[in-house]
Amino acid sequence: MTPCRLRTLGYILIAFCAQWVLSHGEVVFAEAPGRPDDSVSAGAPALMVDLESALGIAITTNIELRAIYAGKQVYELSVTERLRDYFPSLSLSYADTAEVARRDADSRYRKLAVEARFDIYDGGRKGLAYDIARLKAILARNDYRIALNRLTAEVLKSYLDLIQLKGTIGIHRKTLERGLVQLSLIRKELELGEATRFNVLEIEAKVKEIELNLKKAIDNFEIARNRFKIMLRVDWRQSVEILGDVDDDFTLHGPEGSRSIGECVAIAVRNRKEIESGDVEHSINAKSHRINRLYYFPRFSLGAGYSLSDPDGASEQFVPREKGWNLSLQVSTALWGSSASGSLGLGESENYNTRSRSANASANLLDSMDYRRAIVESGIRLDTSKENIRSIRQQVAIEVLSSYMALENSWEMTDIADKRLALYDAQLEIERLKADMGESNRYDLMKKEIERGEAAVARLESRVRYLTTASTLELAMGVDIGYLKLSRYRGNTNAEEN
Numbered sequence: 001m002t003p004c005r006l007r008t009l010g011y012i013l014i015a016f017c018a019q020w021v022l023s024h025g026e027v028v029f030a031e032a033p034g035r036p037d038d039s040v041s042a043g044a045p046a047l048m049v050d051l052e053s054a055l056g057i058a059i060t061t062n063i064e065l066r067a068i069y070a071g072k073q074v075y076e077l078s079v080t081e082r083l084r085d086y087f088p089s090l091s092l093s094y095a096d097t098a099e100v101a102r103r104d105a106d107s108r109y110r111k112l113a114v115e116a117r118f119d120i121y122d123g124g125r126k127g128l129a130y131d132i133a134r135l136k137a138i139l140a141r142n143d144y145r146i147a148l149n150r151l152t153a154e155v156l157k158s159y160l161d162l163i164q165l166k167g168t169i170g171i172h173r174k175t176l177e178r179g180l181v182q183l184s185l186i187r188k189e190l191e192l193g194e195a196t197r198f199n200v201l202e203i204e205a206k207v208k209e210i211e212l213n214l215k216k217a218i219d220n221f222e223i224a225r226n227r228f229k230i231m232l233r234v235d236w237r238q239s240v241e242i243l244g245d246v247d248d249d250f251t252l253h254g255p256e257g258s259r260s261i262g263e264c265v266a267i268a269v270r271n272r273k274e275i276e277s278g279d280v281e282h283s284i285n286a287k288s289h290r291i292n293r294l295y296y297f298p299r300f301s302l303g304a305g306y307s308l309s310d311p312d313g314a315s316e317q318f319v320p321r322e323k324g325w326n327l328s329l330q331v332s333t334a335l336w337g338s339s340a341s342g343s344l345g346l347g348e349s350e351n352y353n354t355r356s357r358s359a360n361a362s363a364n365l366l367d368s369m370d371y372r373r374a375i376v377e378s379g380i381r382l383d384t385s386k387e388n389i390r391s392i393r394q395q396v397a398i399e400v401l402s403s404y405m406a407l408e409n410s411w412e413m414t415d416i417a418d419k420r421l422a423l424y425d426a427q428l429e430i431e432r433l434k435a436d437m438g439e440s441n442r443y444d445l446m447k448k449e450i451e452r453g454e455a456a457v458a459r460l461e462s463r464v465r466y467l468t469t470a471s472t473l474e475l476a477m478g479v480d481i482g483y484l485k486l487s488r489y490r491g492n493t494n495a496e497e498n
Helices: 003-029 051-061 063-084 125-191 197-232 261-271 273-293 371-436 442-477
Strands: 047-049 089-099 107-121 240-242 250-252 299-310 322-335 338-349 354-364 487-489
Touching (some): 051 125, 051 197, 125 240, 197 240, 250 442, 261 371, 261 442, 273 371
Parallel strands (some): 047 240
Antiparallel strands (some): 089 107, 299 322, 338 354
């Protein structure tokens, strides 16, 4: 057999070995990232999670969000309670007393009475208390909206990190497959005497480097998936498979032609619940300070009553027959740490045969000395909330500006990453042709394969970074995720929860 035919037979064997490695390499070297946990039985169904189902699970199971929603209901009930203060109070009473005396006549007294009391003037305290309760209910609704947006952004970021790591694993797998092909070829060349043992060791070192990168990517994916389970409140024994792909499920749109930075700041000022909450907080402190400063305003209330009585106990019926009525006017005020009250009453009883008039007054000296402290404390809170309004607006504007600049930079990085990957693909094709023609060694080809894989990972990271910065900008503007239409999520139609 001539040397030419021997060389041809050697290349045929090398090609056969390369084809075998390509078809079996994945089984030999690594597991798929969606493999079920060993602690779960083999027949247990996996939880299939894409972005939409992840958001649904997170919102449904998040305890903090449910607590904020419950608190919102509490404040809404307090508004109803304060509204009740505008109506008069009504009371119904019945009294039946009997007295037995040894050396005197026994006595019995019965009375059925209805009493109503209404505040004529209270210095505006009820109106201010109602306004404060209503404003606190608005704060609670804003807190729920803020928490919901933050949870959505956190779930989106965690999901994007997971599919990025999943894509990174796929890139390292393909790089490893190509490395195994080169390793098989260099070993055959060693057998044919066309390569040295040192050349084989160089390729083996590069293959081990790729295997190490793959192992790190799988470990990072598992760690991130376990953290994702914690966020979704999923049992640690439950197998979770992450569905989705950055390139297949997301379409990116550049910020060109989108809203300007000034428009984004204006939208943020209108929509950020933190700004509205700051204004509401300032209104609450202003009203509380006004209540404390007007502590000396008097309170006037009018009372009326109707009664049926039997003062002599002569009737044996359960309901007394002697009618009566009464009217009263009460006033109370506070001044310089002291309080005073007085009342004037008129009435008739015993079927209007008896008329009565009463008047009384009382004063308590220095029983309300905390009024001055309450004024000072509420004044400090008012000044602080006023300064907080300006600070929140500045903070929101800076957040929008920073997110907008990060968005533009990340979009430029995606373009650079795409061109870099295309350049490495072109260089890799040239290097493969040179290696096949014997003009380049396989070690240089392996370096290009690894560099191409790193460029693919960098491209994947740049796209995920753009999606994350887009959601960060929308969160800073106080709008729903996806409002700016910088990306379009096509979703995964196969996602389902078994």
